[in-house]
Amino acid sequence: MPRASTILLVVCILGFVFLYAPILSLIIFSFNESKLVTVWGGFSTKWYRALLEDPQILGSAWISLKVAVVTATLSVVLGTLAAYVLTRFGRFRGRALLTGMSTAPLVMPDVITGLSLLLLFVSMEQLIGWPAGRGMTTIIIAHVTFCMAYVAVVVQSRLADMDESLEEAAMDLGARPVRVFFDVTVPVIAPALVAGWLLAFTLSLDDLVVASFVTGPGASTLPMVIFSKVRLGVSPDINALATIIIAIVALGVFIASWQMRRAARHG
Amino acid sequence: MNETLTVAAAKPWATGSERPFVRIEKITKKFGDFYAVDDVSLDIWKGELFCLLGGSGCGKSTLLRMLAGFETPTSGRIEIDGQDMTGIPPYARPTNMMFQSYALFPHMTVEKNVAYGLHRDGMKGDEVRDRVADILRLVKLDAFARRKPHQLSGGQRQRVALARSLVKRPKLLLLDEPLGALDKKLREETQFELIKIQETLGVTFIVVTHDQEEAMTLSTRIGVMNAGVIVQVGEPSQVYEYPNSRFVADFVGTVNMFEGRVSEDEPDYISITSPEVGGEIYVGHGVSCVLNQQLWFAIRPEKLRVSRERPEKEHNVLPAVVEEVAYFGNLSVYRLRLDTGKLVQATKVNLSRSEEDAISWDERVWVTWGDTAGVVLTQ
Numbered sequence: 001m002p003r004a005s006t007i008l009l010v011v012c013i014l015g016f017v018f019l020y021a022p023i024l025s026l027i028i029f030s031f032n033e034s035k036l037v038t039v040w041g042g043f044s045t046k047w048y049r050a051l052l053e054d055p056q057i058l059g060s061a062w063i064s065l066k067v068a069v070v071t072a073t074l075s076v077v078l079g080t081l082a083a084y085v086l087t088r089f090g091r092f093r094g095r096a097l098l099t100g101m102s103t104a105p106l107v108m109p110d111v112i113t114g115l116s117l118l119l120l121f122v123s124m125e126q127l128i129g130w131p132a133g134r135g136m137t138t139i140i141i142a143h144v145t146f147c148m149a150y151v152a153v154v155v156q157s158r159l160a161d162m163d164e165s166l167e168e169a170a171m172d173l174g175a176r177p178v179r180v181f182f183d184v185t186v187p188v189i190a191p192a193l194v195a196g197w198l199l200a201f202t203l204s205l206d207d208l209v210v211a212s213f214v215t216g217p218g219a220s221t222l223p224m225v226i227f228s229k230v231r232l233g234v235s236p237d238i239n240a241l242a243t244i245i246i247a248i249v250a251l252g253v254f255i256a257s258w259q260m261r262r263a264a265r266h267g
Numbered sequence: 268m269n270e271t272l273t274v275a276a277a278k279p280w281a282t283g284s285e286r287p288f289v290r291i292e293k294i295t296k297k298f299g300d301f302y303a304v305d306d307v308s309l310d311i312w313k314g315e316l317f318c319l320l321g322g323s324g325c326g327k328s329t330l331l332r333m334l335a336g337f338e339t340p341t342s343g344r345i346e347i348d349g350q351d352m353t354g355i356p357p358y359a360r361p362t363n364m365m366f367q368s369y370a371l372f373p374h375m376t377v378e379k380n381v382a383y384g385l386h387r388d389g390m391k392g393d394e395v396r397d398r399v400a401d402i403l404r405l406v407k408l409d410a411f412a413r414r415k416p417h418q419l420s421g422g423q424r425q426r427v428a429l430a431r432s433l434v435k436r437p438k439l440l441l442l443d444e445p446l447g448a449l450d451k452k453l454r455e456e457t458q459f460e461l462i463k464i465q466e467t468l469g470v471t472f473i474v475v476t477h478d479q480e481e482a483m484t485l486s487t488r489i490g491v492m493n494a495g496v497i498v499q500v501g502e503p504s505q506v507y508e509y510p511n512s513r514f515v516a517d518f519v520g521t522v523n524m525f526e527g528r529v530s531e532d533e534p535d536y537i538s539i540t541s542p543e544v545g546g547e548i549y550v551g552h553g554v555s556c557v558l559n560q561q562l563w564f565a566i567r568p569e570k571l572r573v574s575r576e577r578p579e580k581e582h583n584v585l586p587a588v589v590e591e592v593a594y595f596g597n598l599s600v601y602r603l604r605l606d607t608g609k610l611v612q613a614t615k616v617n618l619s620r621s622e623e624d625a626i627s628w629d630e631r632v633w634v635t636w637g638d639t640a641g642v643v644l645t646q
Contacts, residue, residue, distance in 0.1 A: 168337055169370035171357045173384035173435065183383075187374040 023246060030239035037234050047240040056225060057241060064205055064222040067136060071143040072201040076193055078144065079151025079200075084185070086152070087159040103153065105146040114213030117142045121214060134216030142214045143204045150203065151196035158192035159185075191259045198256045202249055279312040280488060286349070288313040288471055289334070289439060294343035296329050303329040305495035306343070311488075316465050316472040318482035320519070321492035327475045330492075331441050334473065335364045348438050358387075363437035367444040369428035371416040377403070377427050378412040384435045402434045405464065422453045429461075433468065442474045446481060458484050479519045483507065491515050507567075512646050516565040523571070523611045525564045529556050537643070539564055545607040549582035551638030556645065566641035571613035573601055573626060577633050584635045587611070589628055601626070603634055 030048075034041025051057055082102050086095070105113060121131060121138050131137050166188065170180040186193070208223040215224070222245075226238060279285040287310035296304040304326040311317045319327040332338045334345060336357035345352040347361060363384070372380050378399055385395045403409045406426040416424055425445070432440055445461070446454045462485060465472050476482050482489050483503045490500045491514075499511045510516035513524065527541030527548060537556065539548040541564065548564050556562060578584055587603040590610070594617075601613045613634060626632060 163368055163370060165366045165368050165370040166372060168335075168357070169364070169366055169431075170372070170383070171337075172335060172362075172364045173431070174358045174387035175383075176358055179387070184372055187372075 026239055027243050027246070029236065030243040032236055032239070035236065037236055037239070047237045048244075050237045051240050051244075054237065057222070057237075060220050060222045060225040061241075063136060063219060067139050067143065067211075067221060068201045068204040070140050071147055071204040072197045074140070074144045075147035075151045075200040076197045079148040079196060080155050080189075080193065082148065082152045083155035083159055084181075087156055088164075102149055105149040106153070108146070110207070110209035111213075113146055114142065114210040117145065117210070118213045134214055135219040138214040138216070139211050139219060139221065142210050143200075143207060146210070147200035147203050150199050154196045154199065155189060155192045158189045162188055191262070194259045195256045198252045202252060205245070205249075280310070280315075285312060287311060288315075288348055289473070290346040291330075291334075292344050292346070294330070294333060294345065295341045296326075296333060296338060297341045302495045304333070304340075307495075307497050308343075309490060309497060309500065311471065311473065313471055314469055315487045316462065316474065316485055318486035318489045319473065319475045319492055320477070320479060320482040320489050322477055322518070325492040326495040327477075327492045328443060331364075331443055331473065331475045334439070335362055335441050336360050361438040362441055363432040363435055363439075364441040365428050365432040365443065365445055367447055369416075369424050371424060371427055371431070373416055376413050376415055377408060377419070380416070380427060381431045381434050384431065388435065398434055402430045405433075405467075406430045406460075422449055422457070425449060425457065429464070433464070433470070436468070437470065439471050439473065442472060444476055445474060446478075447476075454481070455484075461485065483519075489519075491518060493518075508642075510565065510642060510644070513563055513565070513644050516642065516644060521568055521612060522565045523568065525566075525609070527562065527564060529558050529560045529562065532556060532558050536638075539643070543605075543607055543609045544585060545605065546585075547582070548641075549638055550641065550643055554643045556643075560645070563644040564641050565644055566636055568600065568612040568614040569616075570636050570640040571611065572635050573603070573613050573615065573632050574635070575626065575630070575632055578635050580635060582638065584633055587632055587634050589626060589630045589632060592626075592628060599625075603632065605634075 029037060029040075031043050031045065032040055033044040033046070082098070086099055086102070089095075117138075118134075121134060121141075125131060125133070131141075162185070166184050167180050170184045171177070175183060206223065207221075208227055211221050212224060215221070222241075226241065229235065229238060279287075289309075289311040291307060291309040291311075294304055294307045295302065307326075307330060319330060321327045329338060333340050334347075334352075336352065336355060350361075352360060372383065375383070381399045381402060382395050385398055390398070399412075400409065403412055406429055408423060408426055408430065411419060411423060411427075416427065419427065429445070432442075446457055449457060458481065461472075474482075474485060476485075486503060488500060488502055489506050491498045491506060493514050499506055499515045501509070506515060506519050510519065510522075516522045516524070525539075525541045525543045525548060527539040527544070529537055530540040530547065531538035532554075534553045536552065537550045537554050539550065539562065540546070541548055550564070554562075572578075573589075585605055587605050589601055590604045591602040593600040593602075596617070598614050598616050601615065603611050603613060605611060611634065
């Protein structure tokens with residue numbers, strides 16, 4: 001009979017294979033010489049070069065990156081404010097409503113979020129003339145609405161763990177509430193802010209459905225371009241693009257977890 | 268320093284000659300329907316080291332937090348140094364607080380933690396550096412200025428917290444269970460350091476603690492709290508030797524309590540009939556009471572004497588059996604079973620290093636006490 005540790009090892013390996021085999025094959029085939037996606041024709045980096053010469057991919061990647069950075073930053077600001085109000089202001093009128101509303105986007109299907117925001121933007125344009133047409137601005141607004149909910153959840157748990165007497169001590173030493181927030185609260189919850197930013201960045205970079213609803217001419221994000229390309233058949237340059245995205249995301253996750261570990265050690 | 272000592276020696280709380288430094292007037296704090304602090308009035312004088320003593324949930328911390336400004340009283344007012352504190356936020360009060368958790372800023376070095384309050388007052392450069400260096404020397408942490416809080420031991424963190432709360436030279440320092448997290452040895456050392464610092468700087472201290480020994484050692488006066496109310500205020504010896512209620516007698520130190528009724532009430536003595544004693548207790552001083560009134564007789568373990576021979580006395584001699592002897596080094600504690608079944612505790616100082624003929628388990632002994640050694644309590 002095999003030992004318990006052997007069984008654990010096998011289960012562990014199977015789990016990793018299940019999770020990472022598709023990604024691994026994608027990375028390997030991104031270096032495929034052959035134009036056929038499923039046939040290995042030798043090592044080559046030509047699809048990466050092809051990618052760099054494709055203006056459509058480069059343009060949409062640039063748009064996606066801009067959208068993700070702005071979304072992540074705005075989400076961190078708004079999500080932190082929401083989390084702060086929910087954890088620090090005790091019981092106030094409408095607290096339950098705010099809690100529900102701020103976490104609703106987590107469980108809302110993307111299609112509904114996208115559709116409702118599209119309707120909102122259209123009627124706003126008719127009523128007040130802003131946002132004029134749809135494009136990057138509307139994508140950013142739409143992304144912030146659901147990303148800030150994720151940030152709020154991450155920051156809220158960190159705030160709840162934080163020793164409130166730290167804030168009281170700063171106030172006791174003569175700092176006004178706004179000062180206390182920036183001098184003490186923000187540094188203490190900084191790891192959660194970094195993690196929240198990276199989470200929002202990834203979610204925004206990743207989103208296809210919501211962006212498709214609220215975008216307009218000239219503002220196609222990377223997932224939208226990939227999706228439309230794939231519909232015409234998978235080409236090897238998509239593999240190369242996916243590999244680059246995986247590298248960026250892996251780096252982000254690595255930085256986030258390193259930040260969290262560092263904070264836990266110092267906590 | 269001398270001024271502080273003379274103030275302490277003059278005992279302004281006894282004479283009432285000076286204006287109190289802190290006046291707490293009819294303070295009540297309700298959380299929902301729960302009275303955390305219930306109509307408390309208290310005067311504290313300059314240079315005092317006042318201890319609020321009580322079990323958990325008695326309202327002592329809430330009272331302290333109201334002094335610091337973190338809680339708003341439901342009714343009543345607080346005055347510090349002649350200034351009404353109503354509506355004044357924590358950052359504008361002449362108080363500083365040392366937190367039970369120490370609340371050191373984890374992302375700042377010791378130096379920066381201590382300097383934080385000075386910077387908030389708009390102080391800059393050399394002045395800040397000098398003040399910080401001075402106070403760190405006082406708490407013997409000058410070698411650790413560049414460390415972060417997580418690189419310090421519990422005792423060192425506690426001293427950083429103390430330094431940080433003292434560096435602004437507050438008129439009133441509030442300490443919430445300041446020595447709670449330290450081990451016994453370190454706690455005793457720090458107690459004396461705390462008293463020394465308090466006398467050196469002449470700051471008024473209000474300390475919250477649940478540890479009655481700590482309150483005894485530290486304070487000029489103790490306020491014993493129970494269920495949101497101050498039960499008794501007095502100097503440590505007053506609270507210990509003249510408790511005004513069963514709660515105080517029981518909470519501060521150990522006590523043997525006998526319930527009984529007044530059987531004789533004369534101007535210079537009274538007699539109490541107590542079924543728990545199995546006879547009469549003779550109290551050698553007058554007590555304001557009426558015949559047959561129910562009351563309690565409380566006596567501390569160190570005031571009981573234990574002997575094999577029956578002492579030559581008429582009153583207050585009881586036969587008993589030794590049930591247990593606990594050796595504490597400096598003293599031994601005897602648990603004695605009276606013939607009525609009541610357990611009493613007596614302590615004996617161990618004067619010599621070895622006693623061949625010490626009273627031991629299961630021996631029949633006599634317990635006795637002086638006619639004025641106990642306290643009669645009516646509530």
